[in-house]
Amino acid sequence: MTDDESEPRTDGSGTGIVPPDDETPTWRERKERTQGLSRLTYEYFERARREDQDLRQESDYVERDVLGFPAWPHETIRNLSIVSFFVGIIIFLAATLPPHLGGVADPSSTPSVIQPDWYLYWSFGLLKTNPLNPELAILGGQKLMSDSVFGVAVHGPIIGLIALVPFLNKGNARRPVEEPFWAALGVTGVLLSFTLTLLAQYNLFAGQMPLVTTGMFFDLSFILPVVGGLLTYAVLKAMQEGYMYNLNRRYYRLRPPR
Structure with a gap:
């Protein structure tokens, strides 16, 4: 096993544990080798998992403490990935199953049944x-x-x-x-x-x-x-x-x- 294989990877290509904060690459360094939202999302979850693990190991309580993460970049990346997923589904459904357009409305006649949304x-x-x-x-x-x-x-x-x-x-x-x-x-x-x-x-x-x-x-x-x-x-x-x-x-x- 080489030295590169034994060290934890933070670029999404490895399965090792994310290193502590003092060894973690900066945001600019991560951004330079980022290849899309999927890579950024992977780094977010790995970083969050490492912080959660460190906090539980340092805790004096028996059960897990309630954790909170900052809005940037943790919550922002997570919400962006979720929103992108659902927007993609909506666009896919709109492209494959377009809504049926009915006949032209007649303003001179009132429908027999009127219902709101x-x-x-x-x-x-x-x-x-x-x-x-x-x-x-x-x-x-x-x-x-x-x-x-x-x-x-x-x-x-x-x-x-x-x-x-x-x-x-x-x-x-x-x-x-x-x-x-x-x-x-x-x-x-x-x-x-x-x-x-x-x-x-x-x-x-x-x-x-x-x-x-x-x-x-x-x-x-x-x-x-x-x-x-x-x-x-x-x-x-x-x-x-x-x-x-x-x-x-x-x-x-x-x-x-x-």
Whole structure:
């Protein structure tokens, strides 16, 4: 074995361990012999693996410490490689499977079924919440606002709640079982968006469910998310005691208090 074969390689042609920082080539030296994004990506992963190995060997803890890497060049190279991969897939699909262009739209006729994009179905379902629009006796049984205006106004509290969640939940929980309430609230929101999506599409499959009336389907659209949230909270609350006991026992076994 020659001296060149026994030394670790950092140019991507060898399989040795990346040398420490004081022996690692500078960024300019690596750039001079770089041959594209693949070589640069290989060097990034090898460098990150070496730093991770050194930190674990120098650590006093039994379990692995949480590591963080700088944005340049570590995160930048990794994100660039991932983005390039998916952009390449999109370009490949666009070239091999071009979208079909339908007929020319006729502005003088209105389609029989008008639907928004799929990610706005939940918003379209809120426009059909006119049964919740209250009638005030002080106005002679008339509604305070029209059904269309009420459907738009309902968006305010829901979007406002979504915007306030990051400010209200300031805990450091990393798993749903550690915060059952917020986990249940998230499940409720996901189920509500799903049921509102079905409510927006109800007129398309109403004939296939003769036993389910419009009022019953409307009530289920708001009852099922609440039931799902309550069940989630109950299950996570029942699991929390055993989970925290095992977590604390493992924590103090690996990291005894000083």
